[in-house]
Amino acid sequence: QLQLQESGPGLVKPSETLSLTCTVSGGSISSSSYYWGWIRQPPGKGLEWIGSIYYSGSTYYNPSLKSRVTISVDTSKNQFSLKLSSVTAADTAVYYCARLLQWLVLGWFDPWGQGTLVTVSS
Amino acid sequence: EIVMTQSPATLSVSPGERATLSCRASQSVSSNLAWYQQKPGQAPRLLIYGASTRATGIPARFSGSGSGTEFTLTISSLQSEDFAVYYCQQYNNWRLTFGGGTKVEIK
Numbered sequence: 287q288l289q290l291q292e293s294g295p296g297l298v299k300p301s302e303t304l305s306l307t308c309t310v311s312g313g314s315i316s317s318s319s320y321y322w323g324w325i326r327q328p329p330g331k332g333l334e335w336i337g338s339i340y341y342s343g344s345t346y347y348n349p350s351l352k353s354r355v356t357i358s359v360d361t362s363k364n365q366f367s368l369k370l371s372s373v374t375a376a377d378t379a380v381y382y383c384a385r386l387l388q389w390l391v392l393g394w395f396d397p398w399g400q401g402t403l404v405t406v407s408s
Numbered sequence: 409e410i411v412m413t414q415s416p417a418t419l420s421v422s423p424g425e426r427a428t429l430s431c432r433a434s435q436s437v438s439s440n441l442a443w444y445q446q447k448p449g450q451a452p453r454l455l456i457y458g459a460s461t462r463a464t465g466i467p468a469r470f471s472g473s474g475s476g477t478e479f480t481l482t483i484s485s486l487q488s489e490d491f492a493v494y495y496c497q498q499y500n501n502w503r504l505t506f507g508g509g510t511k512v513e514i515k
Binding site: 333390 | 409
């Protein structure tokens with residue numbers, strides 16, 4: 287059974303870079319039918335797609351975050367990573383990683399990691 | 409950007425009753441729509457994709473319908489474990505977007 291697990295600092299200072307890694311187990315990140323993505327959810331609010339990556343390194347980013355986001359993949363470690371620069375308190379959220387089925391371009395998310403809360407505060 | 413609008417924001421339903429949740433897209437997304445369930449402190453779980461196809465392991469009391477801009481998630485007979493927040497998501501466009509969610513609470 288495929289599982290995803292987010293890891294990284296739970297506290298980041300304003301103006302610094304948030305860095306998270308998602309480790310995939312129970313399956314290969316190099317599967318041809320899937321993208322891998324990051325989604326976030328501010329406390330008490332809804333879901334926002336951040337971006338997605340294919341094992342080859344091809345990426346799609348949410349235009350509202352594109353200038354600050356970098357998503358990368360390490361197939362040797364079965365991991366993909368998120369970097370979000372110049373963070374502010376508005377970036378405080380639970381960050382999820384998930385697998386996306388490739389449909390048209392991108393598709394639906396299944397399964398999801400358990401999520402990790404990242405707080406931006408000095 | 410395709411804006412997804414869910415209604416109502418909160419739905420109060422008694423156990424055993426039917427719940428009907430709506431999701432509207434600002435432009436046609438064909439049948440490229442998914443539904444998720446999220447319980448407090450948990451990650452979202454995929455319920456429906458392709459507007460009407462149940463994901464693996466999802467009970468038959470969950471059904472999805474619609475195409476174009478209007479979609480519905482129906483829970484035929486609410487069980488205690490179904491009280492949660494439900495989100496729709498479109499994938500007709502590479503810029504993936506979610507609705508704001510509908511909270512289904514116990515009446």
